[in-house]
Amino acid sequence: MTQTVLITGASTGFGQSAAQLFAAQGWNVIATMRDPCAGAALATLDNVLVTRLDVQDPASIDTAIAAGVERFGQIDVLVNNAGFGLFGVFEGTSREKIREQFDVNVFGVMDVTRAILPHMRQRRAGVIINVSSGAGVFGLPMISAYNASKFALEGFCESLSYELASQNITVKIVEPGGVVSTGFGSRSAAEAAQLCTPGDYDAFVGAALKAFEGLRGERLATSEDVAQVIVDAASDGTDRLRYVATQDIEPLVKARRETSEVEYMAMMRGKFSSGIR
Template sequence: MSKQKVWYITGASRGFGLEIAKAALAAGDKVAGTVRSNPEHLAEQLNHHDNLMVTVLDITDEAGAAASVKQAAEHFGRIDVLVNNAGYGLLGAVEEATSGEVRQNYEVNVFGLLNVTRAVLPYMRSQRSGHVINISSVGGLSGYIGWGIYGSTKFAVEGITESLAMELAPLGIHATVVEPGFFRTDFLDETSLSRTGNVIEDYAATVGGMRSFATEVNKKQPGDPRKLAAAFIQLADSEHPPVHLPLGNDTLARYREKTAQFEQEISDWHSVITGTDHDDVI
């Protein structure tokens, strides 16, 4: 990979995407940042940097993704780092979410990510180098009350990335899935978070509590987005990047809690788990 890297970052207008773009430019790299509208606003936020190009993209548009990626590759000559950042949250009980709300969350968080990834990989394969970085969530490692549908989209991103890492390794391309915890971005604002239209009273004590918590904790989350962006620079510079990179003490604690509980369940049900093979299997 060349010393000066070319980044392609989706959802670069705010939140993680904007902070990563700032950090990459500050590191001397080049950035193609995508926005859904108003490209001039992102250019202004990044001071019309010489190493910046802004492209308009709705990641659910497969043809649009291919055109945007081609524009970036032709402008900069290559793409070294793909950051699949664009996405949004959906808060509500699994039962409360309508089929339309569920499908749209998957259209953006999963199918949109795949649209962009398929568009970028031919360029990385021709280079025999590159790094695909997919942003998941602590909710992609462990379920949370009220985040079942959103978390399931991130569980999908986890599985996609793990397989990508194995498929791309022989081609000189890395794949990493990053699992941020609760960071102080606008994720819990209405601009990034949707709430189900249906509200079922029976879930007041569980999902209702999460709705209140999401409102109360907004802009008080422990994670620093600028430190996350710095971690992305380290990740992109690594010769041997991890497949998984959980970011935040809250993410690490949640993951360890889950694995400890999982191990306990395995111990409690060990005889059942190991007793399902055919008798002729040694």
């Protein structure tokens, strides 16, 4: 039987690329997004249903899942991809924006997952793939709220994986780094423009931005590369939890997970504090 995947945030970036790749490989795809008009190209494909799902609107989650089951009969894989990143110094970030960061990146994932679990439990089968980030593994300056949301997501996924194994449902985490072909950066820049950062941080921000420029130069992956990792995770039949999706973050992931705390922190402080007096 043809398998079916539901993807959140499928209008751009990883979600859109994953929807296209799943569809090309013969899957049924429920491509969800806040504005279905943004999925006009996907809607032309016979095996794709484009429908509205806003992770901050629980009613839309239930409606999208019901529409997908009605169209394709079942949902085998959920890809929680919808998300965004706040960029800027914590002190300049409003409480309201931080709440929104968690509403989308954490509580939205939880709400979609909770809504689909009865369907998967009834079938005693399913795969849930949550798109995290290198920022779910290592901390970086200027993205403390985003870091916090992805650290929370990783902890949730790991804990949930033990619970759902009892129901024959597998949880997986895909960890991409910087990718050149998504709309993620433009939204982060727009969000940053609304912040009010105290001038005392100017020297630090300048040094940190230079460090980030160096990291951007190493971004060779595309959203299609990440989509391939998502499809592989959905298809490999294993209970593997984590998938590092882009090569650019592999050194930092290795350093965070395999070196001592003292060595790691000295390395990171050197990257983001050089030139500050």
